[in-house]
Amino acid sequence: MxxxxxxxxxxxxxxxxxxxxxxxxxxxxxxxxxxxxxxxxxxxxxxxxxxxxxxxxxxxxxxxxxxxxxxxxxxxxxxxxxxxxxxxxxxxxxxxxxxxxxxxxxxxxxxxxxxxxxxxxxxxxxxxxxxxxAIGGVDALSAARFEDIEEVVLTTTKPPSAFGEVQYLKSKGIEPLEIRVRTTFFEGTAKEAVRHFPQNINVAATIALAGVGFDRTRIRIICDPQVTTNEHHLQARGRFGEIDVVTRNAPSPRNPKTSYLxxxxxxxxxxxxxxxxxxxx
Ligand SMILES: NC(=O)c1ccc[n+]([C@@H]2O[C@H](COP(=O)([O-])OP(=O)(O)OC[C@H]3O[C@@H](n4cnc5c(N)ncnc54)[C@H](O)[C@@H]3O)[C@@H](O)[C@H]2O)c1
Structure with missing residues (x-):
């Protein structure tokens, strides 16, 4: 029937x-x-x-x-x-x-x-x-965490104008708008990155939450006058294999500090x- x-x-x-x-x-x-x-x-x-x-x-x-x-x-x-x-x-x-x-x-x-x-x-x-x-690869990272992850590194590269007022850079006598060559501003844990770059941290926080947490996630922040996009390079290694994802973000038409993605x-x-x-x- x-x-x-x-x-x-x-x-x-x-x-x-x-x-x-x-x-x-x-x-x-x-x-x-x-x-x-x-x-x-x-x-x-x-x-x-x-x-x-x-x-x-x-x-x-x-x-x-x-x-x-x-x-x-x-x-x-x-x-x-x-x-x-x-x-x-x-x-x-x-x-x-x-x-x-x-x-x-x-x-x-x-x-x-x-x-x-x-x-x-x-x-x-x-x-x-x-x-x-504003970053790709979060889905893969959050799956990978079910097994041991050895390393998560996020390298963020932005043009000088994308930094705005950063107290941490001021205290070191660095003025982003005067940077003429590719310069590493910061290397350290996501926890420290969050403290030093409060306006540039959403992606670092998302990666930390998806993967190995704020203490074990390594962050590198680079200022490059040659780039026009906010670039996030996510690299992770572990039992799952490797993640290597680059996202190059166009700025939002309404707020250049926010990536449209x-x-x-x-x-x-x-x-x-x-x-x-x-x-x-
Ligand atoms: N997760 C990510 O990858 C990611 C990426 C970009 C931006 N962001 C975050 O998303 C948020 C919004 O970004 P946006 O570019 O739309 O910002 P925006 O500055 O363009 O707009 C924010 C709006 O929120 C309002 N607002 C702020 N605080 C408020 C409050 N306490 N109560 C009511 N209204 C309030 C403001 O008046 C403004 O109209 C920001 O915190 C930004 O850092 C997250």
């Missing part, structure tokens, strides 16, 4: 909330228009003007001054603002049992904050998603979380 399967239509579009309408948040607001699995994008920013503009431009965007009243209907909170915002909003969303996608990953180098939010997520049965952001990676993660398929899980 022929079998008849009745498949219920459970997969309904969901609402998400995005914190920050800068380079990453605005890209999400724009692209959400074409993602059928997303119904509404609640957007908040300490600059109300920026969020209100996005509301005018994109049909799915609704500005909210406070995310707490809407948390009950939210599938996912996306932090795309700053480490301060992550410190403030992660505990609020997780306490309500809502999953969080975090872009300001550097905040997780703070061991106390990291263990607090990881514990909270477990207790509330919520998830913290860390997208690969970071915004695209957030979008890709949102698609996986809200949609029915997950490629590269």
């Amino acid at each position: 022929e079998r008849v399967y009745i498949v219920p239509n459970h997969h309904l579009p969901v609402d998400i909330c995005v914190i920050g309408c800068g380079a990453i948040g605005a890209t999400i607001a724009r692209e959400a228009e074409d993602i059928p699995d997303i119904e509404t994008v609640y957007l908040t920013d300490r600059s109300q003007e920026c969020a209100a503009k996005a509301e005018e431009k994109f049909s799915k965007v609704r500005y909210v001054a406070d995310i707490v009243p809407i948390l009950t209907k939210i599938r996912l909170v996306v932090e795309a603002a700053s480490q301060d915002a992550a410190r403030y909003y992660l505990p609020i969303a997780l306490s309500a049992g809502v999953d969080v996608l975090i872009m300001s990953v550097g905040v997780l180098h703070d061991e106390e904050f990291q263990s607090d939010v990881f514990r909270l997520a477990r207790r509330k049965d919520a998830k913290i998603f860390v997208p690969s952001g 970071a915004a695209l990676s957030a979008l890709s993660a949102i698609r996986k979380i809200t949609g029915p398929t997950w490629i590269g899980a």
Whole structure:
């Protein structure tokens, strides 16, 4: 006898909330228009003007001054603002049992904050998603960690203009804009890199979290006046074999300090979380 399967239509579009309408948040607001699995994008920013503009431009965007009243209907909170915002909003969303996608990953180098939010997520049965952001190879590294990893080295090469104000360089009398030849600014652990280069650390933090942690991940930071991209070279060795991945990032059109791929990676993660398929899980 022929079998008849009745498949219920459970997969309904969901609402998400995005914190920050800068380079990453605005890209999400724009692209959400074409993602059928997303119904509404609640957007908040300490600059109300920026969020209100996005509301005018994109049909799915609704500005909210406070995310707490809407948390009950939210599938996912996306932090795309700053480490301060992550410190403030992660505990609020997780306490309500809502999953969080975090872009300001550097905040997780703070061991106390990291263990607090990881514990909270477990207790509330919520998830913290860390997208690969501006670097390729995170998926392979996080798989490789199931066996002994001997070494993880991340070499980041940026043009002088990408460094901005770095107190650590100032204290050494180094002015990036005066650099004329390829110069190594830093070599050390991810933990030290995070301390010395607080604005350039998201990728280092993601690699540390995916692989062997902040103490064993080695970071090299190079300033090169000849390059125009932010380049991340990930190398790892272990029982799995070797990883050797170079990502050359074009700057985001809205914020040259942010690699465009970071915004695209957030979008890709949102698609996986809200949609029915997950490629590269
Ligand atoms: N994971 C990665 O690979 C990766 C790559 C690039 C950037 N980032 C990080 O993602 C975050 C967003 O990047 P961006 O380029 O979109 O930044 P951006 O500066 O273009 O925009 C940030 C927006 O967030 C808002 N904001 C900041 N703090 C806030 C707060 N406490 N409450 C509410 N709104 C707040 C600002 O007003 C601004 O509109 C940054 O922390 C950045 O370091 C991560």
